[in-house]
Amino acid sequence: MTIQTPDWVKHAVFYQIFPDRFARTTRPVDCPEMAVALEPWAAPPSLEGYKGGDLWGIVEKLDYLQALGVTALYFTPIFQSASNHRYHTHDYYQVDPLLGGNVAFDALLTAAHDRQMRVVLDGVFNHASRGFFYFNDILENGPHSPWLDWFKIEGWPLSAYDGSKPANYTSWVNNRALPQFNHDHPAVREYIMRVGEHWINQGVDGWRLDVPFEIKAKGFWQEFRDRIKAINPEAYIVGEVWTDARQWLDGSQFDGVMNYLFTGPTLAFAAGDRVVREHVEIPDYYPYPALDAAGYADKIQALFSLYPWEIQLTQLNLLSSHDVARVGTVVGEDLSSLKLSVLLQMTFPGAPSIYYGDEVGLMGEMDPGCRRGFPPESDWDQALLKHHQTLIALRHAHPALRVGDYQVLFTEGLVYVFCRCLKGPAAEAADCPTVIVAINAGTATATTAAFTLPAEIANPLRCLYGQGSLTQSGSGKTGILTISARAGLILG
Secondary structure, eight states, X not given: OOOOOOHHHHTOOEEEEOHHHHOOOSSOOSOGGGOOOOOOTTSOOOSSOOOOOOHHHHHHHHHHHHHHTOOEEEESOOEEESSSSOOSEEEEEEEOGGGTHHHHHHHHHHHHHHTTXXXXXXXXXXXXXXXXXXXXXXXXXXXXXXXXXXXXXOSSSOOSSOTTSOOOBOBGGGOTTSBBBOTTSHHHHHHHHHHHHHHHHTTOOEEEESSGGGOOSTTHHHHHHHHHHHHOTTOEEEEOOOSOOTTTOSSSSOSEEBOHHHHHHHHHHHTGGGSOGGGXXXXXXXXXXXXXXXXXXXXHHHHHHHSOHHHHTTOEEESOOTTSOOHHHHTTXXXXXXXXXXXXXXXXXXXXXXXXXXXXXXOOOTTTGGGOOOOOGGGOOHHHHHHHHHHHHHHHHOTHHHHSEEEEEEEETTEEEEXXXXXXXXXXXXXXXXXXXXXXXXXXXXXXXXXXXOTTXXXXXXXXXXXXXXXXXXXXXXXXXXXXXXEEEEEO
């Protein structure tokens, strides 16, 4: 079958927002539900505490995100819930009142679209919560509830809160707070499909699907895709799959996944033995053992072999998220490791995704540490922010960095060189149809042996970014690179 993915995703730079922790509005809002006791913003986060970030506050931050170069927003769940992360859904049709409710979301969606920013929501469709009306009715009415078939009831009585007694219902990872839907029941299936359709009809640009591998009902995700794409063929459907995702990336289900198979090797190469193992072993996405350039090339080529190129271009390439320790903490707060990782991310096929605050040096261990409040400007790492802005601008300026072919040119020690090359009419229209990216992850300046340059290069290359130089010889057919220690170079 011909695989079709949303074209806009190939050119997007995503920014992931955990709504409770990004921004509180600075203006008065006529919403009494938001006038509540909150955890201090700057205090270390707790598992259960709310800091009161809201959607109005995000609207006020859109100018900052636009200046950063962000073109798409991915939100962790926003629907009514009894948890700060909102994965415990109460109502799939109501935005949480603490975030400002549906009115605030409508304003955010309009403001984002006015800036040509896309909006992707988190769909938690494997499980609901104890507060979800249909399950709560079962807790109230027991075997007399009309909603018994919506969940997997195993006996009576149910014990939703007392862990000393059998729960008597199936929940996700045995967490009683998260009763699992019975996806084989036609009404449940139809309910979830309609939730997906509703928000796309409201103007949302896609869904990030939470633990989609847990839903085993035959044809479920194929139907979900068909119904979403019938409303908006350019809607983005991206799954939370940490490992080999070929069974979901055949063109009939998802457009991409959260690309942890990029994250692990990239940190293992850029940071090497600076990776703090205690922060990455649970959940395990393998940014260790340390990789040299050849080892990194092997991992990347193995990743490319998994999926068709059309899928590679719409993967969501991340360095951290709400489910893992922040990248700065993982690499031992080493700035050069951070910068090299971002350089690799911004020049890789697929859509880069920045986890809120990573761009200004926000640190944090596993949950709840990775979900701190966004810091005040006085605490920003301005050099790291500028690094992000510069590389994002280069990605936007050069189509080769977004949709060009990927070819490894040279690997030796800790020096890794690759190119992104446009072909055909796209190459003819581009200012830099071929871009070369070189990384020296070593601690000393490195000079490469002569290597063959791409045949597409017709003119001497100029430095677009970084520290180093290229000497071309043999009528421009070979090159020798000199790259500063722990630095990168982009030529085009």
